[in-house]
Amino acid sequence: MAQAVRHDAMRARNLSLVLREVRTHGSLTRASLAEVTGLTKTTVSKLVADLLDAGLVVETGAVRGGERGRPGVEVRVSGDRVAALGLELNVDYLAVRVVDLARRVRLRLTQTVDNRLSEPLDVIGDLRRLALSALAQAEGTGLRVVGAGLAVPGPVDAESGEIHNAPNLGWRNVPVGAALDLGVPIRVENEANLAALGELWFGVGRADFLYVSGEIGIGAGLVVNGALFRGARGFAGELGHVVVTPEGPQCRCGARGCLEQYAGQDAFFDAVGDRSPYAPGIDAIVARLEQGDAATLAACDKAGWALGVALSSAINLVDPHTIVLGGIYAPLFPWIGGVVAETMGARLAQLRAQAPPVEVSQLGSEAAALGAAGQVLETVVADPAALSERLTDRRDPAPR
Amino acid sequence: MAQAVRHDAMRARNLSLVLREVRTHGSLTRASLAEVTGLTKTTVSKLVADLLDAGLVVETGAVRGGERGRPGVEVRVSGDRVAALGLELNVDYLAVRVVDLARRVRLRLTQTVDNRLSEPLDVIGDLRRLALSALAQAEGTGLRVVGAGLAVPGPVDAESGEIHNAPNLGWRNVPVGAALDLGVPIRVENEANLAALGELWFGVGRADFLYVSGEIGIGAGLVVNGALFRGARGFAGELGHVVVTPEGPQCRCGARGCLEQYAGQDAFFDAVGDRSPYAPGIDAIVARLEQGDAATLAACDKAGWALGVALSSAINLVDPHTIVLGGIYAPLFPWIGGVVAETMGARLAQLRAQAPPVEVSQLGSEAAALGAAGQVLETVVADPAALSERLTDRRDPAPR
DNA sequence: ATATTTAGTCCACAACGTAGACTAATTCGG
DNA sequence: CCGAATTAGTCTACGTTGTGGACTAAATAT
Numbered sequence: 001m002a003q004a005v006r007h008d009a010m011r012a013r014n015l016s017l018v019l020r021e022v023r024t025h026g027s028l029t030r031a032s033l034a035e036v037t038g039l040t041k042t043t044v045s046k047l048v049a050d051l052l053d054a055g056l057v058v059e060t061g062a063v064r065g066g067e068r069g070r071p072g073v074e075v076r077v078s079g080d081r082v083a084a085l086g087l088e089l090n091v092d093y094l095a096v097r098v099v100d101l102a103r104r105v106r107l108r109l110t111q112t113v114d115n116r117l118s119e120p121l122d123v124i125g126d127l128r129r130l131a132l133s134a135l136a137q138a139e140g141t142g143l144r145v146v147g148a149g150l151a152v153p154g155p156v157d158a159e160s161g162e163i164h165n166a167p168n169l170g171w172r173n174v175p176v177g178a179a180l181d182l183g184v185p186i187r188v189e190n191e192a193n194l195a196a197l198g199e200l201w202f203g204v205g206r207a208d209f210l211y212v213s214g215e216i217g218i219g220a221g222l223v224v225n226g227a228l229f230r231g232a233r234g235f236a237g238e239l240g241h242v243v244v245t246p247e248g249p250q251c252r253c254g255a256r257g258c259l260e261q262y263a264g265q266d267a268f269f270d271a272v273g274d275r276s277p278y279a280p281g282i283d284a285i286v287a288r289l290e291q292g293d294a295a296t297l298a299a300c301d302k303a304g305w306a307l308g309v310a311l312s313s314a315i316n317l318v319d320p321h322t323i324v325l326g327g328i329y330a331p332l333f334p335w336i337g338g339v340v341a342e343t344m345g346a347r348l349a350q351l352r353a354q355a356p357p358v359e360v361s362q363l364g365s366e367a368a369a370l371g372a373a374g375q376v377l378e379t380v381v382a383d384p385a386a387l388s389e390r391l392t393d394r395r396d397p398a399p400r
Numbered sequence: 401m402a403q404a405v406r407h408d409a410m411r412a413r414n415l416s417l418v419l420r421e422v423r424t425h426g427s428l429t430r431a432s433l434a435e436v437t438g439l440t441k442t443t444v445s446k447l448v449a450d451l452l453d454a455g456l457v458v459e460t461g462a463v464r465g466g467e468r469g470r471p472g473v474e475v476r477v478s479g480d481r482v483a484a485l486g487l488e489l490n491v492d493y494l495a496v497r498v499v500d501l502a503r504r505v506r507l508r509l510t511q512t513v514d515n516r517l518s519e520p521l522d523v524i525g526d527l528r529r530l531a532l533s534a535l536a537q538a539e540g541t542g543l544r545v546v547g548a549g550l551a552v553p554g555p556v557d558a559e560s561g562e563i564h565n566a567p568n569l570g571w572r573n574v575p576v577g578a579a580l581d582l583g584v585p586i587r588v589e590n591e592a593n594l595a596a597l598g599e600l601w602f603g604v605g606r607a608d609f610l611y612v613s614g615e616i617g618i619g620a621g622l623v624v625n626g627a628l629f630r631g632a633r634g635f636a637g638e639l640g641h642v643v644v645t646p647e648g649p650q651c652r653c654g655a656r657g658c659l660e661q662y663a664g665q666d667a668f669f670d671a672v673g674d675r676s677p678y679a680p681g682i683d684a685i686v687a688r689l690e691q692g693d694a695a696t697l698a699a700c701d702k703a704g705w706a707l708g709v710a711l712s713s714a715i716n717l718v719d720p721h722t723i724v725l726g727g728i729y730a731p732l733f734p735w736i737g738g739v740v741a742e743t744m745g746a747r748l749a750q751l752r753a754q755a756p757p758v759e760v761s762q763l764g765s766e767a768a769a770l771g772a773a774g775q776v777l778e779t780v781v782a783d784p785a786a787l788s789e790r791l792t793d794r795r796d797p798a799p800r
Numbered sequence: 801a802t803a804t805t806t807a808g809t810c811c812a813c814a815a816c817g818t819a820g821a822c823t824a825a826t827t828c829g830g
Numbered sequence: 831c832c833g834a835a836t837t838a839g840t841c842t843a844c845g846t847t848g849t850g851g852a853c854t855a856a857a858t859a860t
Contacts, residue, residue: 042809234719406849
């Protein structure tokens with residue numbers, strides 16, 4: 001709902017605007033900030049002073065060289081004060097990342113473990129240990145971790161931080177957010193959504209794309225104009241259950257002929273006659289593809305065709321600018337990308353000038369954890385004033 | 401792109417906030433406005449004074465009765481000063497509506513005509529005559545028409561107001577917006593999108609729903625949190641080309657087995673053996689259904705099943721709260737709504753608590769024209785200050 | 801060395817919302 | 831029927847924030 005704008009809200013917005021422009025341009029002088037924001041030099045100077053106080057930006061010694069006139073002092077986002085924790089709890093691994101406000105990854109902890117074999121609370125305990133260790137290390141280097149994001153493989157109630165139903169883990173109604181209890185605010189979100197945001201902020205993503213996360217389930221994260229599209233109940237992006245053939249094979253969701261039955265990890269591994277679907281599995285598959293194994297190539301064709309069909313529906317409905325393939329589709333991309341693009345092209349080329357390009361994710365399994373951390377950093381950029389208060393409360397009271 | 405907030409922007413936003421609250425509550429006193437907006441009584445009084453000056457709200461004599469204390473003077477949105485023009489150019493009719501800021505329809509002009517038989521410029525000329533006549537009548541009653549919206553059956557380039565490709569009219573690259581030349585700003589938009597907005601503002605629509613427009617083509621308009629979802633290029637909502645059966649009948653879009661081949665108006669009329677697809681056609685179909693004609697009932701089942709399949713994909717992808725069926729599906733609803741809901745239920749019930757409810761549009765063929773007018777009124781509510789300037793600066797046709 | 805140019809700061813000021821005193825108009829209670 | 835209580839709305843002094851232009855600072859061009 002729209003909110004009244006008072007002086008403090010005006011200031012908060014302009015502060016956010018300045019910080020955002022600094023980030024998108026890498027570094028900027030106050031004078032050029034005044035130009036790009038439309039604010040006056042005076043105002044920009046005051047805002048930058050506040051951001052410097054809060055430690056969110058720093059002056060680089062560097063100046064703009066070569067031209068006439070007094071050189072400007074550039075400021076850039078500081079990576080030494082504020083950071084966020086990105087967590088991922090997935091079927092076969094746990095991942096923790098610490099990312100600073102300048103979007104540099106400061107710490108990586110990953111643990112490979114089959115979480116389907118353990119009780120939810122034990123898995124959460126493992127993740128908690130990893131996260132607390134990362135927190136301690138980060139704060140040891142002077143970083144203030146302002147929040148955490150957690151990616152889980154399944155739909156999430158964003159308000160309560162509760163996992164509704166994660167079929168691949170076999171979890172139902174697990175309050176992960178509360179159980180983690182890290183001492184910092186935590187936001188829980190679907191893995192595909194966060195991987196999409198990871199791709200947006202740390203990978204190839206432009207402002208508009210559909211990220212496809214091929215895991216045991218197939219999820220999609222839609223980014224529109226730089227923001228995640230969640231749908232009315234937060235369940236958008238269930239690409240795995242888009243119809244490929246309405247009377248096709250039975251899916252565990254109760255329907256028939258869903259994409260997951262053609263291009264999901266299990267279906268794919270079944271098709272190539274391999275029943276070890278985890279990390280070693282995908283490498284073996286790639287090896288076979290590199291050797292030109294006919295059955296495996298055929299499985300790729302089939303999965304790629306189905307993915308192309310489902311994506312055609314998705315493109316007709318939500319019109320993404322680009323398709324980014326992640327998860328297992330990233331290593332398989334050389335063998336699957338072509339079929340996907342061809343299938344889409346055949347179905348879409350006439351109605352649109354051209355089908356959206358199909359690209360491959362650069363981040364691998366790190367995408368979701370990075371997106372989770374990035375989402376927290378985004379809240380800082382969106383309202384630096386809120387953080388500044390928190391910072392000043394903790395430390396010496398800065399002049400207001 | 402985020403914009404800097406100056407004093408004038410702050411004021412503009414608060415003005416908009418007050419006007420919006422007045423509209424959503426019907427009528428409000430200054431004191432209750434202060435409560436709901438969070439602004440002080442002083443500020444609200446000043447803002448309301450400006451809105452009264454601009455003629456956007458009026459004081460009702462009515463007061464809040466019964467309770468103790470001085471009674472408050474209620475204000476409500478004024479329908480006597482500002483209005484908008486809603487236009488629709490469709491395959492078999494032209495429609496013009498004048499709607500005032502209080503969302504009352506002040507004038508309806510409709511002309512039934514097969515526009516596929518005429519040159520684009522002639523059709524536009526017809527619409528222009530209707531529109532100018534409506535403009536004159538509206539201004540004769542003291543209304544100031546601040547803009548027009550135009551609904552067309554096909555994807556539109558929103559910037560230029562150009563129809564890209566309207567296959568059902570046989571039009572390509574027609575600059576309708578410019579050609580209409582009404583002397584007021586005009587916004588051109590896809591018919592399904594505007595019908596969705598019409599349903600949102602004038603019909604049954606809640607804040608989140610997917611509107612299905614069954615015409616010769618099948619379009620969809622997705623409303624999320626009260627706003628239209630357009631996709632990256634503005635082509636979202638092409639429900640008619642969502643896959644039902646990947647190797648099904650050839651579609652004119654170049655693909656196979658699109659929804660349009662099963663549930664589009666032409667396909668449907670073919671299935672019942674009727675080749676007169678226009679207004680008389682649908683009434684005849686309904687008559688047959690009322691008589692229990694088996695072939696027609698079977699055609700409804702088939703179309704409803706296909707629609708349910710395609711909507712299942714749509715729901716998995718975009719997670720709308722509700723489905724609203726419009727266009728020809730509205731009169732057919734008693735015979736088609738059940739099949740659609742059952743098909744969806746069978747495919748979705750397990751993954752979600754329940755499939756979205758399926759409702760029927762109340763507006764009939766008026767939806768798009770009303771949405772077009774409503775969209776213009778929305779810009780007034782979003783920035784009353786801009787209009788106020790225009791009103792005072794009489795002579796300047798200020799853009800934006 | 802001096803003129804020119806650009807960066808950044810300073811200061812008086814304007815725009816807007818706030819706080820709370822004040823006035824206005826009603827109901828309640830005796 | 832009249833005064834107390836209560837609520838609506840206005841008025842005035844004030845605080846916060848951005849503005850505009852003068853001013854100072856630091857570089858390059860001639």
